[in-house]
Amino acid sequence: MKRFPLMLLAMVISFATMGQQAKITFVEQTHDFGEIKEADGPVTYEFKFKNEGQIPLQISNVRASCGCTTPAWSKEPILPGKEGFIKASYNPKGRPGSFHKSLTITSNADPNVQYLYIKGKVEPRPRTPKDDLPTQLGALRIKYRSFNMGKLTNQKEVTKTFDMMNDSEKTLTLKGATSPDHIEVSFSKNILAPQEKGKISITYDPAAKDDLGFLSDQVTITTDEAGADAKKSLRVVATVEEYFPPMTSSELAQAPKLNISGATYDFGTVNEGQKVEHDFVIRNNGKQPLNIRKTKANCGCTVPELPKMTLAPGEQSVIKVVFNSKGRKGNQYKTVTIFSNDPANPTQVVTLKGKVNG
Numbered sequence: 001m002k003r004f005p006l007m008l009l010a011m012v013i014s015f016a017t018m019g020q021q022a023k024i025t026f027v028e029q030t031h032d033f034g035e036i037k038e039a040d041g042p043v044t045y046e047f048k049f050k051n052e053g054q055i056p057l058q059i060s061n062v063r064a065s066c067g068c069t070t071p072a073w074s075k076e077p078i079l080p081g082k083e084g085f086i087k088a089s090y091n092p093k094g095r096p097g098s099f100h101k102s103l104t105i106t107s108n109a110d111p112n113v114q115y116l117y118i119k120g121k122v123e124p125r126p127r128t129p130k131d132d133l134p135t136q137l138g139a140l141r142i143k144y145r146s147f148n149m150g151k152l153t154n155q156k157e158v159t160k161t162f163d164m165m166n167d168s169e170k171t172l173t174l175k176g177a178t179s180p181d182h183i184e185v186s187f188s189k190n191i192l193a194p195q196e197k198g199k200i201s202i203t204y205d206p207a208a209k210d211d212l213g214f215l216s217d218q219v220t221i222t223t224d225e226a227g228a229d230a231k232k233s234l235r236v237v238a239t240v241e242e243y244f245p246p247m248t249s250s251e252l253a254q255a256p257k258l259n260i261s262g263a264t265y266d267f268g269t270v271n272e273g274q275k276v277e278h279d280f281v282i283r284n285n286g287k288q289p290l291n292i293r294k295t296k297a298n299c300g301c302t303v304p305e306l307p308k309m310t311l312a313p314g315e316q317s318v319i320k321v322v323f324n325s326k327g328r329k330g331n332q333y334k335t336v337t338i339f340s341n342d343p344a345n346p347t348q349v350v351t352l353k354g355k356v357n358g
Contacts, residue, residue: 022080023053024109026116033120036092044089047116051078053109061106062086069101069118088118096124129165129195138229139168140221142200146235147219149204154212155243157205164200166192173224180217182208183236206240212339213296213347214239242293244343256313257286258342260350267323267354276323280350283316286342290315293339300324301334301352321352329358 031045051057056077064071074084088103103116133141142164152158164187166172172192177185188199200221209215214237221232247255261281270276284290290311295303301323308317321336334352342348 020054022051022055022057022078022107022109024057024059024105024107024114025050025052026114029115030117030119031088033090033118035121035123037123037125038092038094038096039125041093042089042091043120044087045118047086047088048083049086050083051080051109054080055108056080057084057107057109059084059086059105059107061104063104063106064088065102065104069103071103073105086116088116090118090120092122096122098122129167133163133165133167136167137232138223138225139166139170139172140223140232141165141167142234146216146237147200147202149202149236149238151239151241152204152206153241153243154206154209157203157207159201159203161188161199161201163197164192165197166194169194175222175224177219177221179219179236180209182206183217183219185219185221202236204236204238206238209240212240212242212294213337242339242341242346244346247343252344254287255343256284256288256290256311256341258290258338258340258345258348259283259285260338260348263349264351264353265321267352269355269357270325271357272329273326274356276325276352276354277320278352279318279320281316281318282311282338284311284313287313289313291341293341295319295336295338297321297336298334300328300332301336303336319350321350323352325356329356331355 027048031047033043033045036043056079058077059073062071062073069088069090072087078084086103086105090099090101098121100117100119105114105116106112129141133143135142135145142162147162149158149160171194174187174190179185182205184203186201192198216235216237219234219236221234223230223232259282261283263280265278267276267278292306292309295306297303301321304320304322306317306319311317319336319338323334332354336350338348338350340346
């Protein structure tokens with residue numbers, strides 16, 4: 001009987017606390033930073049709130065949208081009537097323009113999920129030579145270490161220009177350049193004053209290169225700088241395709257046509273070190289002789305010499321592709337590009353794929 005009053009008291013306390021909740025009330029739920037400068041770095045705002053409930057408030061998590069805001073908050077329980085904070089920071093680096101980000105707050109309050117917002121507009125920092133020409137080679141600044149000529153045909157030579165700058169306090173003399181015979185390098189100015197800009201011109205002759213596909217060549221620019229800075233080794237890259245003059249539909253109907261039976265081969269799963277071989281069947285579905293100009297395999301594949309480089313109309317042959325899995329593991333995706341005189345589809349690709357167990 002003595003235990004009955006204690007049980008009754010516990011029940012009374014339990015009923016008294018039922019229905020009691022924490023209640024989070026924010027002074028404001030949206031903060032506008034207005035215009036901020038990218039150059040000034042991160043900005044921070046502290047949202048204030050009060051627990052207007054009857055039990056301690058516990059914030060369990062604050063999640064920022066897009067990873068652009070970095071939250072911090074009151075980690076200890078907030079007693080009824082007491083205040084806490086949620087801090088949000090926004091880093092404007094590399095994010096010019098307007099922004100509107102959210103914070104998702106999870107707590108034991110009712111409702112248990114609430115949202116805060118920050119917004120504003122980022123004024124981009126002034127661009128510098130480092131932005132436009134991020135690659136520095138001694139005193140010379142350029143955009144990339146490779147001069148990309150893009151996609152070309154072997155019909156005619158092409159010239160493209162690239163920006164350069166003397167990023168030093170001394171006059172820079174460009175003494176010349178060495179390059180393969182199919183590439184010519186010239187400068188808008190051979191002498192650049194401190195911080196002066198100029199142009200590098202690259203003239204590329206695909207016919208003289210006499211090759212197809214993705215091509216890369218080395219060029220060296222020589223300056224009057226001391227030591228290793230005097231010679232700057234760079235690459236010129238291009239993707240060269242065969243040129244075909246415009247053709248009528250009747251002319252195309254009479255042209256050679258490369259057909260590949262099953263352009264993708266899945267070799268399944270092999271153990272590391274095994275070789276995979278597959279014969280891709282090719283056929284000339286056109287009405288004139290089909291000439292295979294060349295084949296080019298990517299890393300890990302080889303293509304032995306083709307049994308036939310020219311196929312008569314209706315004739316077929318095979319292209320054997322060998323993949324060596326030595327030193328490789330995991331999913332593999334290897335390609336071989338086939339170049340031909342099919343004017344409608346001169347560049348085609350066959351694929352080997354599968355998995356290598358290491």
